[in-house]
Every structure is written in structure tokens, then in C-alpha cells.
Amino acid sequence: MTRAAHTPFAPVASIDEVAGLLRRAGGRFSAARRLLLEALFAADGPASAEQIASGLGGRGLEADLTSVYRNLEYLEELGVVRHVHAGHGAGLYALSRAPEREYLLCDACGTVTSVHPERLAAARELIQAEFGFAARFTHFPVSGVCAACREPGCQDRA
Amino acid sequence: MTRAAHTPFAPVASIDEVAGLLRRAGGRFSAARRLLLEALFAADGPASAEQIASGLGGRGLEADLTSVYRNLEYLEELGVVRHVHAGHGAGLYALSRAPEREYLLCDACGTVTSVHPERLAAARELIQAEFGFAARFTHFPVSGVCAACREPGCQDRA
DNA sequence: ATACTTGCAAATGATTTGCCAGTGT
DNA sequence: ACACTGGCAAATCATTTGCAAGTAT
Numbered sequence: 001m002t003r004a005a006h007t008p009f010a011p012v013a014s015i016d017e018v019a020g021l022l023r024r025a026g027g028r029f030s031a032a033r034r035l036l037l038e039a040l041f042a043a044d045g046p047a048s049a050e051q052i053a054s055g056l057g058g059r060g061l062e063a064d065l066t067s068v069y070r071n072l073e074y075l076e077e078l079g080v081v082r083h084v085h086a087g088h089g090a091g092l093y094a095l096s097r098a099p100e101r102e103y104l105l106c107d108a109c110g111t112v113t114s115v116h117p118e119r120l121a122a123a124r125e126l127i128q129a130e131f132g133f134a135a136r137f138t139h140f141p142v143s144g145v146c147a148a149c150r151e152p153g154c155q156d157r158a
Numbered sequence: 159m160t161r162a163a164h165t166p167f168a169p170v171a172s173i174d175e176v177a178g179l180l181r182r183a184g185g186r187f188s189a190a191r192r193l194l195l196e197a198l199f200a201a202d203g204p205a206s207a208e209q210i211a212s213g214l215g216g217r218g219l220e221a222d223l224t225s226v227y228r229n230l231e232y233l234e235e236l237g238v239v240r241h242v243h244a245g246h247g248a249g250l251y252a253l254s255r256a257p258e259r260e261y262l263l264c265d266a267c268g269t270v271t272s273v274h275p276e277r278l279a280a281a282r283e284l285i286q287a288e289f290g291f292a293a294r295f296t297h298f299p300v301s302g303v304c305a306a307c308r309e310p311g312c313q314d315r316a
Numbered sequence: 317a318t319a320c321t322t323g324c325a326a327a328t329g330a331t332t333t334g335c336c337a338g339t340g341t
Numbered sequence: 342a343c344a345c346t347g348g349c350a351a352a353t354c355a356t357t358t359g360c361a362a363g364t365a366t
Contacts, residue, residue: 028365064323104291123281130277132305133262140301147290186340222348
């Protein structure tokens with residue numbers, strides 16, 4: 001998960017598409033990678049390497065954590081995968097989708113909400129105007145407290 | 159650095175003030191703590207535990223890293239210290255100041271800019287209106303690319 | 317056949333914990 | 342005196358690296 005920004009961006013719609021990309025890049029479409037991709041396609045959103053490794057709730061044979069990390073890194077280099085940092089916890093990985101999603105992370109309940117970038121455009125522009133700073137909430141989310149947790153008597157997590 | 163939010167907030171102006179707080183809380187004003195506080199007061203902004211431990215550039219006798227972490231945690235519980243997460247790297251610690259500062263972190267050069275919360279108020283309100291989400295950039299900064307790094311041929315860090 | 321991959325053990329980096337000796341009040 | 346601290350070794354957590362054995366093309 002070392003690098004962050006300047007990675008190509010290649011949203012894909014199917015596993016076969018990734019298989020093609022992989023081979024064109026001189027890589028192999030191994031069983032471990034098919035499993036990883038099935039897990040990512042099955043997940044409806046960002047998941048940790050650990051969750052992915054343990055078959056993502058499905059009864060699939062789990063893969064080795066090390067390989068999962070290595071493959072996520074490789075797929076990220078190809079632009080097929082992206083990761084977000086969920087506060088303190090482990091990083092979360094998801095398939096690239098166009099447009100690239102941005103995230104809100106609730107400090108109180110730990111929930112990560114993925115949002116369409118247009119909905120943050122105005123805020124991003126305000127920050128750009130005020131600081132000349134191009135904010136992106138794709139890799140590190142907007143941190144704060146979500147609507148549910150602002151309500152009285154909500155002491156969830158963190 | 160475990161906990162994040164619901165910590166008291168007690169900005170202080172001098173080491174003696176902290177000494178008072180410490181004793182009133184049933185703690186001791188030890189030599190190690192005086193050193194730590196001198197380092198924090200000397201630093202003009204957020205610094206890592208490691209930097210603080212090694213006397214912060216000064217030729218002061220460095221303290222044990224473990225103790226530095228323990229004392230930073232304790233001072234944070236008292237509200238005297240706060241920490242921010244600087245992307246991938248180590249956490250950064252600073253004395254509490256009123257109003258509580260918010261931060262911008264440049265993905266490209268790693269620079270952490272501390273800003274007066276008013277300058278982010280409009281953006282925060284926009285996010286509140288759009289998502290009912292109360293954004294705070296005190297503990298996790300706004301992430302993106304700073305003005306300097308947007309200029310051509312700027313390949314700094316990360 | 318060969319380069320790319322895997323799984324397992326061991327290394328990292330940041331931070332925390334256990335423990336016992338040391339010290340502020 | 343006694344409870345609170347300090348230092349040092351060892352543990353954690355998420356992630357990475359080294360390597361020898363396995364496999365896709």
C-alpha cells in the first residue's frame with residue numbers, strides 16, 4: 001500500500017477484462033488472482049486485505065494474506081484497484097470505478113461512506129480558492145462525525 | 159495515540175501551568191515531563207514522537223521513546239496535547255491551542271499546513287448541508303496537493 | 317523452459333505493554 | 342512511605358521483504 005497518487009486509473013467491468021490487462025502487462029492470470037478478483041467484485045465496497053483473504057464472508061478457500069497484499073499492490077499499479085485509509089484501522093481496497101469515488105469516515109462509528117465526487121465539488125473548490133490547495137478525498141477520507149452519530153446517546157466505536 | 163475524539167481541551171501558555179494541571183490531576187511533574195514540554199513549547203508546530211524524543215534538534219539529552227509516547231498520551235488525556243495523522247508517516251503531536259487548529263496535508267511533498275478553523279468553515283458547512291456530516295480536519299487532515307506541488311516539474315516526496 | 321507467482325518465515329515501522337527499579341510529594 | 346514514573350525488553354498491528362518451491366504461458 002506504499003504508494004498513493006500517480007497510479008494509472010483503469011476501471012474494469014469484469015474479471016475477464018482484468019485477465020486481459022494482466023496478460024498484456026506480462027503478468028499471469030493465476031488462481032489466486034481470480035479468487036482475489038471474485039472477492040473484490042463480490043464486495044459491494046471497500047474491504048480490508050484481511051477480509052478479502054478470508055474469502056469475504058463466502059465459504060471460498062482463503063488465500064495467503066501476503067499474496068493478497070502483493071496482488072492488491074500489483075492491481076493498484078495496473079489501475080484496477082484503489083485503496084483508502086480508514087482512520088486508525090487497516091487500509092481498505094476496492095475496484096476502481098469511474099468516476100473515482102471519494103469517502104467520508106465517521107470517527108465515532110467507523111463507517112466509511114463512499115460518495116460521488118460531484119457532491120464534494122463545491123467544498124473542494126472552496127478549499128482551492130482559499131488555500132490554492134487541491135483537496136482529494138479518495139485516498140484519505142473526509143473525517144468527522146456522521147449524521148447518525150450526532151444524535152443523542154450514540155456512543156458507537158472509536 | 160489510541161483515542162481520538164472526546165478528549166478534554168485545555169490550551170496552556172506555559173510549562174508552569176502544565177505543572178499545576180499535572181499536580182492537580184494527581185500526577186507528578188517529573189524531569190522527563192519538563193523536557194518533553196520544553197520540546198513541545200520550543201517546536202513551532204506538530205512534531206513526531208521521535209523528533210521530540212531526540213531533543214527536537216536541540217542538543218538536549220534525549221528521553222526514552224516509550225516514555226515520550228506515554229507522556230504524550232497522558233498530556234493528551236489532560237487536554238494539553240493533540241495529535242494529527244500525517245498520511246502514512248508517524249503521528250504528529252503539538253500543544254493544544256485555541257481555537258483548535260485544522261490541517262492540510264500535501265500528498266506530494268508531505269507538508270502539513272496548520273490553518274485557522276474559520277478558513278475551513280465554509281467548506282465544513284457545505285459538507286454538513288450535503289451529507290449531514292460534521293467534518294473535522296483536526297485529527298485527520300484535508301488531503302490533497304498544495305499550491306507549490308501543482309506547479310510544473312514538482313516531483314517532491316511521496 | 318523461463319519468467320512470473322506463491323506460501324511461509326522473518327523483517328519493518330509505529331506504537332503499546334509488562335515489569336521492576338527509581339523518584340516526586 | 343507510597344503511588345506515580347522511567348527505562349528496557351518484548352508484544353502488537355498492518356504491511357513488506359527474502360527465498361525456495363510451484364505454475365502459467
